[in-house]
Amino acid sequence: MYAFDYQRPENRTAAVGGLGADGRYLAGGQSLIQAMKLRLSSSERLVDLSAMTDLKGIKVDAATVTIGAMTTHAEVAASAEVKKAIPGLAELAAGIGDQMVRNMGTIGGSVANADPAACYPAALLGLGATVHTDRRTIAADVFFTGLYETALQAGELITAVSFPIPKYSAYIKYKQAASRFALVGIFLSHGAGGVRVAVTGAKSNVFRVTAMEAALTASFTAAAAKAVAVPTDGINGDMHGSPAYRAAMITVMTQRAVTAALAR
Ligand SMILES: Cc1cc2nc3c(=O)[nH]c(=O)nc-3n(C[C@H](O)[C@H](O)[C@H](O)COP(=O)(O)OP(=O)(O)OC[C@H]3O[C@@H](n4cnc5c(N)ncnc54)[C@H](O)[C@@H]3O)c2cc1C
Structure with a gap:
């Protein structure tokens, strides 16, 4: 060091x-x-x-969950209000790393870091969240710009992230067994903004699967997800899985996400 x-x-x-x-x-x-x-x-x-201390804490109103940047993964996972409003988000936080990582790691740090296999970026994109900074608000759709890259300017401080509350949500992660980061992680939501399906771990940057969203808009069922074949363009391949394997996992994990979301 x-x-x-x-x-x-x-x-x-x-x-x-x-x-x-x-x-x-x-x-x-x-x-x-x-x-x-x-x-x-x-x-x-x-x-x-x-x-x-003003960067910590969780606020929930009728339409939105807002989480301060310094709120830990453990606090989000344990929040009864988050579990009720966006269960997929609480489950995501509960599955990050191990207990020590969850006790120390924060949503602001995870989002600013923009690791291509991190969990929170999928939730931000999959819910259509808004990142609040000391200067402005940034829509999740334009926040994650590349491998470990975001729309943040030099010195810009994330203060909070706000998430619209959907009718249905789920996060399903196929873990890398040693690190517990996502080989493929799917955040699915269905709410006022329509169906959103965001994928982490499979490309250099979190992304949405528009063909899957269209299929689930027509029919919000696991069978509709199963019928969507995801192209391998830009999908990662390494010793843990080929591009074809990861692309197939996106379809499988999305089916499981639909089943989990509908089961609540
Ligand atoms: C063993 C292990 C397993 C893990 N498993 C997972 C996993 O399964 N899923 C997952 O998603 N993550 C995982 N992580 C990463 C974990 O979630 C970290 O908490 C997260 O990546 C970074 O959060 P942090 O609060 O520790 O940030 P830090 O490490 O302190 O900071 C990370 C970056 O963000 C910047 N930053 C921090 N806060 C702000 C802010 N408010 N505004 C602007 N910039 C800021 C910092 O300058 C730095 O560049 C794992 C980590 C470890 C060590």
């Missing part, structure tokens, strides 16, 4: 102002600290967000 300065401000103005040209925010450290230890990442300064 390279040397760095460390700050732990208590308010947003100090956090954003203290970052400097080469600083980075530190949330749960579950991705950033490991990358720094391996010298895959370096920064002159880390600005720790853990003292900023």
Whole structure:
């Protein structure tokens, strides 16, 4: 690990102002600290967000669940309000990594990190969420721009993520057995915005499957999902699975997501 300065401000103005040209925010450290230890990442300064209590917490109203950026995966998984409003989102958080990762890792860190196999990006895209920052709001549809890349500008701080509450939701993950990241993860929702199917783990970036969405709009059944063959264009292939295997898994996992969503 390279040397760095460390700050732990208590308010947003100090956090954003203290970052400097080469600083980075530190949330749960579950991705950033490991990358720094391996010298895959370096920064002159880390600005720790853990003292900023206004970035933590879950608010639910009739139409929306809003989760503060520093809310941990464990807190989302345990929230009775999230379980009731968007059960697929609580299940997703409960399945991230192990208990230690869930106790430390945050939604803001996961979303900013934009790991191609991370779970939360599928929920954001699969629910049509909105990312709130210290400067603006960004629709999930335009937030994830590439491999570990987002629409965030230099120094932009995620403050919260808000999710519209759908009628149905489910997250089904086919895990990489060692890391528990997704080989293929499907977030499915059906609500006022229609049917959305978002996939993580299968390409360099989270994506929607529009042919699957059209089939499920016509008939929200597992049989309709089964009839959709996903093309292998751009699908990852590695020692864990070929592009054809992952594409087939998208169809299988979506069928399971429909069954799970309808069973609630
Ligand atoms: C063993 C292990 C297993 C895991 N398994 C899974 C899994 O199954 N599914 C999954 O989705 N994830 C998994 N993860 C990753 C985990 O979810 C992390 O919590 C997440 O990737 C990063 O969150 P963090 O709060 O630790 O962020 P950090 O590591 O602190 O930060 C990550 C990045 O986000 C930036 N950042 C943090 N907060 C903000 C903010 N508010 N605004 C702007 N930028 C910010 C940081 O500067 C940094 O670049 C796993 C991690 C480990 C170690």
